Amino acid sequence: AQSVTQLDSQVPVFEEAPVELRCNYSSSVSVYLFWYVQYPNQGLQLLLKYLSGSTLVKGINGFEAEFNKSQTSFHLRKPSVHISDTAEYFCAVSGEYGNKLVFGAGTILRVKS
Amino acid sequence: SQTIHQWPATLVQPVGSPLSLECTVEGTSNPNLYWYRQAAGRGLQLLFYSVGIGQISSEVPQNLSASRPQDRQFILSSKKLLLSDSGFYLCAWSRRLAADNEQFFGPGTRLTVL
Numbered sequence: 001a002q003s004v005t006q007l008d009s010q011v012p013v014f015e016e017a018p019v020e021l022r023c024n025y026s027s028s029v030s031v032y033l034f035w036y037v038q039y040p041n042q043g044l045q046l047l048l049k050y051l052s053g054s055t056l057v058k059g060i061n062g063f064e065a066e067f068n069k070s071q072t073s074f075h076l077r078k079p080s081v082h083i084s085d086t087a088e089y090f091c092a093v094s095g096e097y098g099n100k101l102v103f104g105a106g107t108i109l110r111v112k113s
Numbered sequence: 114s115q116t117i118h119q120w121p122a123t124l125v126q127p128v129g130s131p132l133s134l135e136c137t138v139e140g141t142s143n144p145n146l147y148w149y150r151q152a153a154g155r156g157l158q159l160l161f162y163s164v165g166i167g168q169i170s171s172e173v174p175q176n177l178s179a180s181r182p183q184d185r186q187f188i189l190s191s192k193k194l195l196l197s198d199s200g201f202y203l204c205a206w207s208r209r210l211a212a213d214n215e216q217f218f219g220p221g222t223r224l225t226v227l
Binding site for chain 2 (some may be wrong): 032034036039041042043044045046049051088094098100102103104105106
């Protein structure tokens with residue numbers, strides 16, 4: 001069965017520092033991978049997705065993620081964060097359950113000044 | 114372009130009262146539709162999904178139900194709310210024939226049961 005593990009429930013970081021949010025998945029089939037962001041009291045917004053091809057995926061707001069098939073990982077990175085990046089980030093995978101996405105538990109990114 | 118609406122945005126209801134949350138999608142046809150709940154500190158829980166009018170799959174047994182009376186309308190209901198029904202309810206849609214199942218989310222409804 002597919003599953004997604006987000007290794008950190010909260011990540012505190014100072015403004016302008018780099019950040020990495022970790023995501024590992026398990027699946028018996030080829031996968032599509034996603035990162036979503038949720039600001040307080042809002043819906044989820046797609047940051048980026050990996051479907052195929054280049055393993056480095058660039059998304060909105062300066063975020064990027066790297067698909068590593070051997071490590072079954074899809075970590076999200078940003079070289080320099082802003083206060084406005086404070087939000088909850090969800091990793092998700094699809095491919096095994098037809099019409100459904102499997103989400104991780106989420107990582108809260110707190111950017112401090 | 115496609116848009117997804119949810120209403121109401123916030124709702125405060127007493128225990129034992131009924132519930133009806135509505136979700137509509139514009140700008141697309143034959144979408145897959147989903148209801149999720151976020152309880153405090155518990156991540157995203159898929160409640161129901163639908164691949165067509167009248168076709169509802171339930172993911173978690175509970176006192177909630179869902180209906181899809183029209184192609185782009187998805188309703189979440191309850192006859193009697195419980196305290197544990199409090200949370201943030203999200204509706205989402207995806208393209209019927211999209212292999213990747215990318216989902217597009219609505220703005221959410223904050224439900225507080227007192």
